[in-house]
Amino acid sequence: MSLHPPEPEAGRAAALAARMAARAAEEGLADVAYATIDSPLGRLVAAGTRRGLVRLAYEDSGDGVDGVLDGLARSISPRIVEAPARLDEARRELDEYFAGRRTDFELAVDWRFVREGFARRVLQATARIPFGRTSTYREIAGRAGSPRGFRAAGNALGANMIPIVVPCHRVLASGGGLGGYTGGLARKEHLLHVEGVLA
Amino acid sequence: MTVAGLPPFQRFLDAHRDDVLRYLIASLGSHDADDAFQETFISALRAYPRLRPGSDARAWVLTIAHRKAIDVHRARARRPVPVPELEDRAAVDPIASGDERPGSEGWERVRALPPRQRAVLTLRYAADLTHREIAGVLDCSEEAARRAAADGLKTLREDLDVAAPA
Known part of the structure; x- marks a missing residue:
């Protein structure tokens, strides 16, 4: 008498x-x-809570999807599931943005990933820079209440948890240089092209 | 609010979905396994933040699956369904649809065993748990788990002898 484990048909468990x-x-x-959401800048990882979009990341930066999920598990909750339908609105708005049909993101944003204080004020000031316009680290630091805190502003933008939607790519160095970007400078240039800032 | 060290639930789900499905098909048959799978992982998700990081997640989720299987077996016992005539079995029984291939007749017989023996044999041979792990799932001694396994296998052999006399 031998009992072999059942063998469900391929793909059934998935x-x-x-x-x-x-x-x-x-x-x-x-x-x-x-x-995950495909974009002209490569694949993105998008995560949302009941309040709104909480994380958007370039899949190839950091530790990939696993790194993004580990961060969410640590800082929000380990009750994380892959549910593409729940990110439909983010996918649609990003598609429209990259196709040149959208200048404002309307989806709700969940800011809880960003500690309250200067860093959050920097990112919220950045979120108000209109499509096709730019600002500088110094200006943003000023709008966040600390004109001399431009280095800290740069750090806060470098740690932006929702790039593209919170448009840190619109913040440039005061001397006219591009500054830095979380997903690499080539992507910052691409986004500024999309918005007509760079020719 | 932060639970240190627990992996994202999706990773846990992906890691254990195959074991849980195999176990449930063995315990319940193919037809009821899908619903029990949903119930198992929904319960696991609710309880997930209480899982201690570093504990045996596989034994934990199989414990939940085992309890869901007991619920289904009890519900069946309360609402007995007519047993199909022998010659209709192949047509009626979803298990004959190729889900279980080797040993499928064996699992059908296991399902007819007393609950403890049924549970031990499915956890041992469909989910590949050790007798020690099974004792943890059933909240009994390792010795009791071994004994139930031996008793169950003995009954299965006797069934075979009766069904197919040499």
């Missing part, structure tokens, strides 16, 4: 897991839903 994850996100049992 399909059941995907259904479970979608339901968990739909019913609010998961605290974070994520998906």
Whole structure:
């Protein structure tokens, strides 16, 4: 008498897991839903909570999808599931932005990843820079309440958890240089091209 | 609010989905396994923040799956379904659809065993848990788990002898 483990047909467990994850996100049992989104700048990892978009990352920067999820697990909640449908609005708005059909993101943003204080004020001031316009680290530091804190402003922008949507690419160095960018300078240039800032 | 060290739930789900599905198919048959799979991981997600980092996540989720399987077995016992005539079995039984291939008749017989024996044999041979891990799942001694496994296998052999006399 031998009992062999059942062998479910290929893909069945994966399909059941995907259904479970979608339901968990739909019913609010998961605290974070994520998906990958293809863009002209490469694949993005997007994550949202009930409040809104909480994280957007270039998949090839840092530790990839796993690194993004580990960070979310540590700082928000380990109840994280892959639920592409929950990120449909982010996907649609990003597609429209890259296609030149959208200048403002309307999706809700969840700021809880960013500690309250100067860093959050810097990012919120950055979020108000209009499409196609730029500012400088010094100006942004001033709008965040500390005109001499431009280095700290640079750090806060470098740690931007929602690039593109919170447009840190619109902040340039005071001397006219591009400054830095979380996903590499080539991407900053691409975004400034999309917005017509660079020819 | 932060739970140190727990991996994202999606990683846990991906790591254990195959084991849980195999276990549930063995315990319940193919037809009821899908719903039990959903119930298992939904319960696991609710309880997930209470899982101690570094503890045995596989044994933990199989414990939940085991409890869901017991619920289904009890519900079946309360609402007995008519047993199909022998000649109809192949057509009616979803297990014959190729889900289980080797040993599928074996699992059907395991399902008919008393609950403790059924649980031990499915956890041992479908989920590949050790007797010590099974004792943890069933909250019994390792010796009791071994004994139940031996009793179950003995019954299965006797069934075979009766079904196919030499």
